[in-house]
Amino acid sequence: xxxxxxxxxxxxxxxxxxxxxxxxxxxxxxxxxxxxxxSILILLNLxxxxxxxxxxxxxxxxxxxxxxxxxxLFLGKKLISPRKIWNxxxxxxxxGQTLAWGQYVVGIALTALVLVPVYNMxxxxxxxxxxxxxxxxxxxxxxQDLFIxxxxxxxxxxxxxxxxxxIVVGLATGLIMSAIASSRxxxxxxxxxxxxxxxxxxxxxxxxxxxxxxxARHTIARTLVQVSLVAIAIxxxxxxxYVLLQAENLLRLLFDTPQIVxxxxxxxxAMIGGIVLQITLNTAGLKSLLHGKTIAFIGALALExxxxxxxxxxxxxxxxNNLEPFLLLAVTGTIWSVVVxxxxxxxxxxxxxxxxxxxxxxxxxGMTATGLLLMKSADPSNRSQALERFGYKQLLFExxxxxxxxxxxxxxxxxxxxLGSMFIFTVAVMVFWLILGFVCFGRSRK
Numbered sequence: 001x002x003x004x005x006x007x008x009x010x011x012x013x014x015x016x017x018x019x020x021x022x023x024x025x026x027x028x029x030x031x032x033x034x035x036x037x038x039s040i041l042i043l044l045n046l047x048x049x050x051x052x053x054x055x056x057x058x059x060x061x062x063x064x065x066x067x068x069x070x071x072x073l074f075l076g077k078k079l080i081s082p083r084k085i086w087n088x089x090x091x092x093x094x095x096g097q098t099l100a101w102g103q104y105v106v107g108i109a110l111t112a113l114v115l116v117p118v119y120n121m122x123x124x125x126x127x128x129x130x131x132x133x134x135x136x137x138x139x140x141x142x143x144q145d146l147f148i149x150x151x152x153x154x155x156x157x158x159x160x161x162x163x164x165x166x167i168v169v170g171l172a173t174g175l176i177m178s179a180i181a182s183s184r185x186x187x188x189x190x191x192x193x194x195x196x197x198x199x200x201x202x203x204x205x206x207x208x209x210x211x212x213x214x215x216a217r218h219t220i221a222r223t224l225v226q227v228s229l230v231a232i233a234i235x236x237x238x239x240x241x242y243v244l245l246q247a248e249n250l251l252r253l254l255f256d257t258p259q260i261v262x263x264x265x266x267x268x269x270a271m272i273g274g275i276v277l278q279i280t281l282n283t284a285g286l287k288s289l290l291h292g293k294t295i296a297f298i299g300a301l302a303l304e305x306x307x308x309x310x311x312x313x314x315x316x317x318x319x320x321n322n323l324e325p326f327l328l329l330a331v332t333g334t335i336w337s338v339v340v341x342x343x344x345x346x347x348x349x350x351x352x353x354x355x356x357x358x359x360x361x362x363x364x365x366g367m368t369a370t371g372l373l374l375m376k377s378a379d380p381s382n383r384s385q386a387l388e389r390f391g392y393k394q395l396l397f398e399x400x401x402x403x404x405x406x407x408x409x410x411x412x413x414x415x416x417x418x419l420g421s422m423f424i425f426t427v428a429v430m431v432f433w434l435i436l437g438f439v440c441f442g443r444s445r446k
Contacts, residue, residue: 001057012036013304018206037311058309062141065302070267071233072299075274076292091349092393094437099364100401101430103130108423122152127410129333132162139403141310157318165330170365174374226294236273337364348441352384359390
């Protein structure tokens, strides 16, 4: 990586973080970082354009920075007992799990019935919808090495492309549904006539505040401590993988078991490392060492780097060579998320079902930020407590799917056991969550 490419990347990512805070309509639909990355990708693929120096070294960053993203998911956040989470956010948990496992079900069915026999695609394509839509760009980028190791290199580019489609379609669909729901309930809110400050002034304020909060002389030590804690969480993730590898090797000496742990990337284990470190610091009375805002800033910046670097350096050839399967996967994933949202959400969370379910719909179509944006659009005053319920749901959701351990291992299981076995398993898990949801919440109206 050159100094020039690093400066360009940091500039784009900083602008991305800034535009998240503005009210510019364009960047509410599509994040600035994503637009910038797509623009660079187009320039890189135009004949006669030479911008390789501007992106030198970017391709190696997603696999590294995704560990930072997942290590910060729960680090610096208050952890509560699973019982309290279930009592407060149970319907969200059921809804989110059903959406995620169903993405495997429809993806595997589409792959087995159409993509493999008609287009001769790898069976691993059955995991692409969940990896891309529920996991998002971060997960898709983090699994690039695994795609290559499992001889499905084009899958990495397809996953990134699907994640991009998911964000755009998810936001557009979610905002349209929110507008329809809002028009049926209340009169349109009056448009504020308060004059906004010039954009350059707002950006100057953003830079000064960021410097003051994280990099000024009186805060730089605290920031360095948070960076060190994130590094420790990632190190715990590597240690967990080493322990699991040794346990698997011992087990394989005794039984004929598949080799799985070697292929699991570190980032879901880094997430567990963050939880372990959080609990350890709480138990030792050292939780004051953690500064939530700084941890959140580190995670947000790392995610911007992952998205920009991964999209800008992906191959369009893989998508163009598999355009029809790509479109089929995108349409299937979208239809599944929309149908489940409209059919299931009102039946297990009838009070404020739209406001509470739209966040999980948004997450299932791209990333957590999409869900948060749709929740704020549907319920600006948070009367439904959707934001809190969504946050608590993540504690029992992210470690498994949406970029968790099963997401990371799903292609390994398909490669080892085949589409048929994975279809039966994912259907069983999805049905379990559906039954649990209707038994616990179908009539209780929580």
